[in-house]
Amino acid sequence: MLRINQLKFQYKKSANLLSYHFSINTGSIAILQGISGIGKTTLLHLIAGFLPASQGEIYWHQQALHRLPVEKRPVSLLFQQNNLFEHLTIAENLQLGHKLPPTQILASLIHLGGDARWLTAYPRQLSGGQQQRVALVRTLMRPEPLVLLDEPFSELDPQTRTNARQWVATYAHTHKKTLLLVSHDPQDIEQLDAQPIYIT
Numbered sequence: 001m002l003r004i005n006q007l008k009f010q011y012k013k014s015a016n017l018l019s020y021h022f023s024i025n026t027g028s029i030a031i032l033q034g035i036s037g038i039g040k041t042t043l044l045h046l047i048a049g050f051l052p053a054s055q056g057e058i059y060w061h062q063q064a065l066h067r068l069p070v071e072k073r074p075v076s077l078l079f080q081q082n083n084l085f086e087h088l089t090i091a092e093n094l095q096l097g098h099k100l101p102p103t104q105i106l107a108s109l110i111h112l113g114g115d116a117r118w119l120t121a122y123p124r125q126l127s128g129g130q131q132q133r134v135a136l137v138r139t140l141m142r143p144e145p146l147v148l149l150d151e152p153f154s155e156l157d158p159q160t161r162t163n164a165r166q167w168v169a170t171y172a173h174t175h176k177k178t179l180l181l182v183s184h185d186p187q188d189i190e191q192l193d194a195q196p197i198y199i200t
């Protein structure tokens, strides 16, 4: 279980105090919802360890994540943007952070409408939606059990989005991942059979 217990954060003294309290079951998919600027992205960064909480706790099973440095947290995070290293090819980007065979990674990419020809390209040579799918594949195929996805389908057309949702749901289920994602699209909740979590 991921347990967010009375977690609080403030960018600076004059800013709103952001506050979070909820839990999600291991192996489930949860979707963070709430109006723009309410603090969804901030929460993902607090869980991953890129921001320090001022109060509260983050527990993954019995492990106190809030006491661990970023690299020790069992977390894989897809940012809203800039997920790929510009100086590495797509193949090199896809190889980072795991030891899976390239054929398995390519199969996932193709499932999302990707193409083997992308592998030798650099990120700047792909469209925003193509880059997003590459980054999504890498984030989910890393070994960490807790996966945080910040608007993972935002750049995709409706058909590609449907395929991407199916791949994410199947991969997460098969590999026993726990997923927490940010989305404004009600269809994501329905098709991913996800638990909505409202941030207020």
Ligand SMILES: Nc1ncnc2c1ncn2[C@@H]1O[C@H](COP(=O)(O)OP(=O)(O)OP(=O)(O)O)[C@@H](O)[C@H]1O
Residues within 6 Å of the ligand: 011, 012, 015, 034, 035, 036, 037, 038, 039, 040, 041, 042, 043
């Ligand atoms: N680096 C920062 N420095 C100061 N304030 C910030 C910073 N990043 C975000 N904020 C502020 O913190 C609040 C929460 O931002 P956050 O990006 O977490 O919201 P969000 O719910 O993810 O928004 P959106 O749905 O628009 O992506 C906002 O008021 C934002 O202006």
